[in-house]
Amino acid sequence: MLPEVISLAGIGLMASVGLGIAAKKLAIKEDPRLEKILEVLPGANCGACGYAGCSAFARAVLGDEAPINGCVAGGESTTRRVAELLGKKVEKTIRMVAVVACRGSKGYTRQRFVYQGIDNCRAAVNVGGGSKACAFGCLGLGSCQRVCPFGAITIEDDLARIDPEICVGCGLCVEECPRNIIHLVPASASIHVHCSSQDIGRWVRDFCDVGCIGCKQCEKVCPFEAVKVRDNVAEIDSEKCRQCGLCLQVCPQGTIQYIYPVKRMATIKENACVSCGRCQMVCPFEAIRGEKKRPYTVIEERCRGCGLCVDVCKVEAIVLREVD
């Protein structure tokens, strides 16, 4: 009994000493910050930063090869925390989201033929250009859904829909889409043209109920010259667009849509207003009224929250607030 115990204990002792020495001598020195950065990163390994996963990105950030705001998926909060860990300052990043420029789901867009084959958009376009009558429309076979690491994309009625709340703007779907109809847009912009068809209006009407027919009504109605019809399809310049939603109301096809409804309204602080009248002059919707020496007021039914008045007000008496 005793010899066995002693010999086993001896082996155990020798092994533990060996391991202890090995752990000290053969240890790989790693920056302690690496693990901390990894904890901060989302860990989805989406690859949107251009590196093979989160740990590769973390190493690159430590080695000053990657920009601190390189993690698209994590967004602003991650960037801020990474910057804190490294003791660096970072500029504000604009959050981007992906938008599918097509509304042609099963009920809206005609089918040319019955497609029987593999569920993959890239393979389907090789079969007669896809079964949807529109050569620019979403094929709805879910290639984008499968590459999305965040589950932001769903396919309903043969159409990809992206949830802007979940989307982090990594752009993987943009690259995967064989039709090139998914675009990255600033998350602050909510109004988009949900069509990519460069066909002339007559053709679009033939095969789709919700496609842009290039009628230019949106272009005419836009007070900010943000909408332009180019190649038979309307385009909204998200820098000029102020989300007033006029184009959305005149569009006969319902092609222009909010991706998430934002309703904003201007309010004038009574005690700050100096009754200069600038806001009234600039308002494209005639939503401000007032008279001299008294605070101006906003007509709520007319205001569309474009914020032009906020920009011109010299005394900062106007604010935009979100309403339900």
Next chain:
Amino acid sequence: MLLHRFPGGIHPNDEKGLTAHLPIEDAPVPERVFLPLSQHIGAPAEPVVKVGDEVRIGDKVAEARGFVSANVHSSVTGVVRAIGPYPNAMGRLSPAIEIETTNDSPFQPDKNREDVLSLPPQTLIPFIREAGIVGMGGATFPTHVKLSPPEDKPIRSLIINGVECEPYLTADHRLMLEHPAEILEGIIYIRHILRARVIYLAIEANKPDAIRVMKEMVGERRINVVSVPKRYPQGAEKQLIKTLINKKVPAGGGLPMDVGAVVQNVGTSFAIYEAIRWGKPLIERVVTVTGRGVQTPKNLRVRLGTPVKDILELCGGWKTTPGKLILGGPMMGVSQYDERVPVTKGTSGILLMPREEVGEYHPHTCVRCGHCVTVCPMGLLPNFLGIFSEHARFEDAERYHLLDCIECGSCTYICPAKRPLVQMIRYAKGEVLRRKKKAAKK
């Protein structure tokens, strides 16, 4: 002679009885023709006419751009009405020249070269190039490129392909029966160009009449008319080379010229004869209109650019509920949804399948039976290629010689799980090439 066996292959019903006995008829000149600028492999041709121009039959309307490209000629006498997008056989819009016919006179040759064989071989290639001739079997590779092998690759064997292994099609068969002298003359011209030592004319065993006619026509000349066994895809270039001269075209982008062979279709030989002897460009071809869905099956000589719709009207249209309209044969042809598509240089057949012949398939997972492996004529593993494609493992697919697939469709034909293997492979090929291009850009 001793024949060798290529691996794999399948035995579909050949269905050639529908049209094999019908002589070639001349289709009436259509009211309008639509000539796509890209009827061949390679760069699309560049239009040399404007809207409103009057063109005579045989006039060049679009010029080849680059070496691997082919001219397009007007197949009617008329006026150019439009140059713009038109549906093509691939289901997309591609630029085409629309010509309205004003005069249905046939092509009048202005040349008669009787001394062809006394001309130096190199001087014949420009005639072929000028006539816009491409491989008429369906691959549409520009013929002048195939006939200009580099100096370091001498051509020993010339193989003329009269196999026509696609089920239903009988265009080449009828051509051999009705124009054997012209085909033979064409073969002699090609031999002259390539200085080939051995010539084979391969015909599938299910066309004994064509074999007899061609044998009689060849007579004592040193051309081997070979009856090859009936097995799909016997008429594929690499399989035919293996059968006749027992050589394997190297994998990974090898060409028949690497083993000293050139394969030309009998239809191409006929076109070469017409181009060199009479100066006639490629403006018409024989098309088999067949299938159980068509009222009267026919073998027709059709002007290029004729819309399929006109041809269907000529054949009495659909007899049954339409199922599938296929340009080409049932194995490698392309289904159409638009009857406006024009007949092009590579259209060997128009196949109408009734609704009840067209099955709806719901693919299962691979059952690992290995049937596709036994039938693959290239000795590939279609089961793995399909699985790799499904799981986006394109590097693995490439290691399994994805790019050597000839897309003959044997694996899809045989698969008991009804897996669309060719589509998967084609998709994977596209992805591999796209990734390569992307990597090259970086």
